[in-house]
Amino acid sequence: MPRPSDAKKHFVDTAVTLFRRKGYNGVGLNEIIAVSGAPKGSFYHHFPGGKEELAEEAARLAGHRIARLIDQAFIDAPTFADGVHALADIIADWFEASDWRDGCPVTALVIGAIPDSTRLSAVVAEVLEDWAARTAGHAERLGVSDPRERAARFFIALEGAWLLARVQRTRAPFKLAASMVL
């Protein structure tokens, strides 16, 4: 049983995991509450906006986590291409370790919650923009001539690879994706 003030964190954390596995509409509130271990009666106290508000916070949390992965991959990379390969490898590692179940958290929300929820759509757009801007920053620092476009290409390939790897259950798409950005 989690400490009282941690209940909200547990809800969001569980939501991130379950949304990634089964999609926004594939997970019920009851399941999230049960898995999180947080008290059922407190859900609508912490999330007056209900499931949609929970998904917003889940998007932000997952967004921050991947943002950290981005920095981690590029901070020690001698070239942009090295950073791209490093990030693709990291994500492929985690994805394979989950038996190809934990997809991109953003994709999970895009399918089934966009464009129905205006607020959630905006949050998702913000998260993707943060990823792109952050990556473009690293690209510029590493001497790439067109950092914004290279970053955009990278995430197109990364999202596509994340989806196809789920079907093929192979990390081949990630390898190809990394090689495409160059």
Added chain:
Amino acid sequence: MPRPSDAKKHFVDTAVTLFRRKGYNGVGLNEIIAVSGAPKGSFYHHFPGGKEELAEEAARLAGHRIARLIDQAFIDAPTFADGVHALADIIADWFEASDWRDGCPVTALVIGAIPDSTRLSAVVAEVLEDWAARTAGHAERLGVSDPRERAARFFIALEGAWLLARVQRTRAPFKLAASMVL
């Protein structure tokens, strides 16, 4: 009211549209039946396997349709790159015309039905393999040295672009995707 023997087609056709818009778990059987206009009482006669069987047929139908688009784009293309741009343009046109709502039918099923349904997973894998093989065939015919890999790259970029364009509501991702395959 559709002619009796057309009921099944109507169900599948409607399922393709609605799955693309709201995802597999975002659409209920009642809605599909209502929108299709086909007789409600006949659903489980045509689809003893229920929603999952309907989704299988929807995947196959959508697969065939996009396969036709692929051939259509490449058949008159002087080079592989021209075919890639042509297909990306066609899909971007349709996507924009739907106000960025009709996503990739395969993506809609991958999120929320994989890996829960083994049969559906297999069908999706078959459809993607057909697209790749078909595209590789065109690539080879057009003198590409590594047709299989180029086709794989293309669909990684295409799926990623289809997803990101839904968030950005712009065809820019498709343009970038096409330029990445070269």
Added chain:
DNA sequence: CCCGTTTTATGGTGATCACCATAGAATGGA
């Protein structure tokens, strides 16, 4: 210790979910 605030427990609401049993209607070949 008291009191106001934050958090949790309980027990539901109606709606919708996928699914199905049974029976009647339509159809087309013999």
Added chain:
DNA sequence: TCCATTCTATGGTGATCACCATAAAACGGG
């Protein structure tokens, strides 16, 4: 026309959906 097959109509099943009203419990500053 008769019959077998194919299709449709009706009216549900229990389960789960997101959500909430009410009240008790835990907490922390004064």
